[in-house]
Amino acid sequence: MSRVKAVFMDVDGTLFLGESAAAGAVEALKRVREWGLKVAFLTNNSFYSRRMILDKLVEAGIEARLHDVVNSGFAAAAYLSERRGACRVFTVGDVGLVEEIVLGGHSLASRGDEADAVVAGGTRDISYWRLVEGHRAIMNGALFIATNKDHVYVTEKELMPGAGALVSFLETSTRRRAILVGKPDRYIADLALRRAGLKPEEVVIVGDNEEVDMALAETIGSHGILVLTGISKNPSSKKWLVAKTLKDLPDRLSKLL
Numbered sequence: 718m719s720r721v722k723a724v725f726m727d728v729d730g731t732l733f734l735g736e737s738a739a740a741g742a743v744e745a746l747k748r749v750r751e752w753g754l755k756v757a758f759l760t761n762n763s764f765y766s767r768r769m770i771l772d773k774l775v776e777a778g779i780e781a782r783l784h785d786v787v788n789s790g791f792a793a794a795a796y797l798s799e800r801r802g803a804c805r806v807f808t809v810g811d812v813g814l815v816e817e818i819v820l821g822g823h824s825l826a827s828r829g830d831e832a833d834a835v836v837a838g839g840t841r842d843i844s845y846w847r848l849v850e851g852h853r854a855i856m857n858g859a860l861f862i863a864t865n866k867d868h869v870y871v872t873e874k875e876l877m878p879g880a881g882a883l884v885s886f887l888e889t890s891t892r893r894r895a896i897l898v899g900k901p902d903r904y905i906a907d908l909a910l911r912r913a914g915l916k917p918e919e920v921v922i923v924g925d926n927e928e929v930d931m932a933l934a935e936t937i938g939s940h941g942i943l944v945l946t947g948i949s950k951n952p953s954s955k956k957w958l959v960a961k962t963l964k965d966l967p968d969r970l971s972k973l974l
């Protein structure tokens with residue numbers, strides 16, 4: 718008897734290619750739900766807040782609830798609350814990250830020397846001087862958190878430098894390693910599992926990045942389906958099922974049920 722109860726969907730490179738929904742995304746998720754499986758959204762995207770991601774999903778015709786969206790900015794805020802309580806946070810990231818930090822009960826530090834923690838994530842709007850403040854905070858002993866270390870992110874046209882590139886800047890200058898809370902670290906997955914009331918073996922992780930999504934599935938002991946529409950084009954392992962596009966997802970998933 719199958720124990721699979723839910724699918725944890727990656728968003729960028731999987732459900733969305735840049736700002737548009739991937740071919741077959743809406744239909745695939747409809748089928749998954751018809752089979753009685755729960756769908757949650759597990760994404761390293763920290764540009765956006767969960768609310769912004771929800772809006773994007775709903776606009777594309779994908780049924781979703783805020784409770785079922787877990788992103789790496791939310792995970793960073795939760796990690797800080799769990800380990801340190803309410804913090805003064807210096808962010809090196811985008812507006813969506815700031816929103817999650819504030820919603821998580823933390824305050825924003827405007828200078829590095831006022832911060833208990835630095836949270837670094839993806840952003841398209843960064844200055845050298847913001848990085849200097851982040852550097853200063855970490856050198857002063859602030860906790861150093863990375864929402865994710867993805868080397869690139871997927872747009873319609875090309876792969877762009879990801880959060881990992883900015884995290885590397887600070888890791889290099891401070892010679893400190895950031896604590897990772899996003900995929901492939903298990904923290905974000907454990908958070909999503911707790912919210913869904915599920916065990917790892919009851920979940921199928923679907924994503925486009927072998928080193929991130931499939932590595933996570935392997936770490937926590939979930940099933941994995943790699944979709945070839947994003948970062949990974951030539952899977953290096955036979956450990957997971959492969960779907961060329963989301964149109965193949967129901968077929969691959971049916972092998973696990």
Ligand SMILES: [Mg+2]
Binds near residue numbers: 731947
């Ligand atoms: Mg992805």
